Amino acid sequence: MDIVIVGTGNIAHCFGHLLKIHGHQVIQIVGRNQARAAELGEMLHAPYITDLLDINMEADMYLLAVSDAAYPVLNDELRLGRRMVAHTAGAVPLSAIAKISSNTGVMYPLQSIRKEIKNYPPIPIMLEASNDEVMKRLQALAQSIASSITVTDSHQRLQYHLTGVLVNNFTNHLFARAKAYCEKEHLDFTLLQPIIKETFDRLEKFAPETVQTGPALRQDETTMALHRELLANDEYLQLVYNVMSDSIFNFHDKAGK
Numbered sequence: 001m002d003i004v005i006v007g008t009g010n011i012a013h014c015f016g017h018l019l020k021i022h023g024h025q026v027i028q029i030v031g032r033n034q035a036r037a038a039e040l041g042e043m044l045h046a047p048y049i050t051d052l053l054d055i056n057m058e059a060d061m062y063l064l065a066v067s068d069a070a071y072p073v074l075n076d077e078l079r080l081g082r083r084m085v086a087h088t089a090g091a092v093p094l095s096a097i098a099k100i101s102s103n104t105g106v107m108y109p110l111q112s113i114r115k116e117i118k119n120y121p122p123i124p125i126m127l128e129a130s131n132d133e134v135m136k137r138l139q140a141l142a143q144s145i146a147s148s149i150t151v152t153d154s155h156q157r158l159q160y161h162l163t164g165v166l167v168n169n170f171t172n173h174l175f176a177r178a179k180a181y182c183e184k185e186h187l188d189f190t191l192l193q194p195i196i197k198e199t200f201d202r203l204e205k206f207a208p209e210t211v212q213t214g215p216a217l218r219q220d221e222t223t224m225a226l227h228r229e230l231l232a233n234d235e236y237l238q239l240v241y242n243v244m245s246d247s248i249f250n251f252h253d254k255a256g257k
Helices: 010-021 034-044 068-077 132-142 154-184 189-202 221-230 235-255
Strands: 002-006 025-030 061-064 084-087 103-109 124-129 148-151
Touching: 002 010, 010 025, 010 034, 010 103, 025 034, 084 132, 103 132, 103 154, 124 132, 124 154, 132 148, 154 189, 154 235, 221 235
Parallel strands: 002 025, 002 061, 061 084, 084 103, 124 148
Antiparallel strands: 103 124
């Protein structure tokens, strides 16, 4: 397909790269930031523009890969008639681009993507469409780059987006806070990497609730008191410790009843 990509961030880079190597042609990049648009255009050997009025009207598909806050602006400013348009956001409903075209869809990657990492991981893609013809076109496009394809509505996609935040964004932040604590206390964070790897490796064989360990699970108040004392000067990390410990205990206490 001939594709126009609107956006210059992580998803625009990822989708552009993968679509190109799987035989699709990116015929234009649209970005408000000229330097970023030029960078992506050079990578994909595609011309770029910074004004929506100059958008190429001959594409088979228009992929919107912008920030969530930018969709209301695009919905007001971009008009593509009956041309097929799909956004790539997890928390944005399909209706958010209804003014842009009468043929709209969603192609959302349920994955943490950084443009700096070119060896992309498996990417489950969630699809939604305003009609069967758009769905057929999105399925053909997604098959080129997806590790799996799931059809969801906007509410289900939002729920998946929430769980993605929980398992990826929140856990990564815990790693960052643990690393900061180690640096403050002159500890070697790399010694934690084996336990981090083991935590995720277990999920390939076991349900997470069956392999929970730690002082909160066994209600080891002595150990938890010592931990809280170590965190006395870190209000936020102590709060995280307390909330997570309570959540672990309550989750497993209810499950056991």
